[in-house]
Amino acid sequence: MDRGMVKNFLDALQVTWGEVRKHDYDIVILPWGSIEPHNYHLPYLTDCYLSYGIALDSANAAFEKAGVNSMVLPPIYLGSQNPGQWNLPFCIHTRTETQKAVLSDIVDSLYLQNFHKLVIVNGHGGNSFKALIRDMARTYPDFCIVLVDWYDIVPKDDFFEESLDEHAGEQETSVMLHYFPHLVKMEDAGSGRTTPVKIASVNKKIGWMPRNWSEVTEDTGIGNPKKSTAEKGEKYTEAVVSLIADLLIELKDFKVK
Numbered sequence: 001m002d003r004g005m006v007k008n009f010l011d012a013l014q015v016t017w018g019e020v021r022k023h024d025y026d027i028v029i030l031p032w033g034s035i036e037p038h039n040y041h042l043p044y045l046t047d048c049y050l051s052y053g054i055a056l057d058s059a060n061a062a063f064e065k066a067g068v069n070s071m072v073l074p075p076i077y078l079g080s081q082n083p084g085q086w087n088l089p090f091c092i093h094t095r096t097e098t099q100k101a102v103l104s105d106i107v108d109s110l111y112l113q114n115f116h117k118l119v120i121v122n123g124h125g126g127n128s129f130k131a132l133i134r135d136m137a138r139t140y141p142d143f144c145i146v147l148v149d150w151y152d153i154v155p156k157d158d159f160f161e162e163s164l165d166e167h168a169g170e171q172e173t174s175v176m177l178h179y180f181p182h183l184v185k186m187e188d189a190g191s192g193r194t195t196p197v198k199i200a201s202v203n204k205k206i207g208w209m210p211r212n213w214s215e216v217t218e219d220t221g222i223g224n225p226k227k228s229t230a231e232k233g234e235k236y237t238e239a240v241v242s243l244i245a246d247l248l249i250e251l252k253d254f255k256v257k
Contacts, residue, residue, distance in 0.1 A: 034079020051123030084213030169223020180234030190219030
């Protein structure tokens with residue numbers, strides 16, 4: 001699918017059984033995001049848009065490089081949220097048990113269809129899949145699941161100027177400008193200014209606790225989006241997609257035991 005055709009999630013639903021039955025598929029790719037505010041200028045479904053766009057480009061790149069045939073599924077919207085986000089209108093928090101049930105059903109369906117390789121392209125920092133994947137490995141020992149947090153596999157410092165950039169900042173906004181510029185309202189963007197939590201050791205990452213989002217940010221963003229450009233997003237995305245494509249190529253020949 002041409003990048004110019006990637007306008008919304010309906011693209012992932014337009015494939016027909018008549019088309020699917022003509023091909024053999026090496027790998028299944030599952031984008032996973034969330035439903036949450038992204039400052040004032042990005043859509044609630046930003047994490048889904050970006051994980052889907054990157055998954056699609058990665059699948060295309062792996063096919064062009066090495067003939068790896070992947071099926072990119074529609075993105076899952078069910079993300080885990082912090083305190084201080086739960087009360088924001090239409091921000092949906094999904095419990096770990098729910099995410100596990102959804103993943104279990106997807107894996108079970110694919111397994112029965114004789115697909116044994118799944119790559120989750122995660123676009124939401126609040127999602128934590130490692131324990132779920134370990135449980136899946138216990139139930140389906142000959143089914144391989146690989147997790148990719150796309151936003152964390154290429155150092156941001158080489159592409160972006162802002163050092164503090166976690167949510168709806170320069171990174172996400174630039175990639176959205178690259179893929180979906182018509183969905184970005186830069187004129188509405190807040191500063192993404194952040195207030196540290198009150199426990200210094202947590203700020204230093206000595207310990208971890210969920211931050212109360214309403215106390216650390218005024219506009220729901222963490223990181224200034226003002227320096228974002230489509231050009232930065234394109235260069236960064238190319239680096240990310242290249243690495244994921246290489247993973248797909250290696251995974252094609254990986255023997256699941």
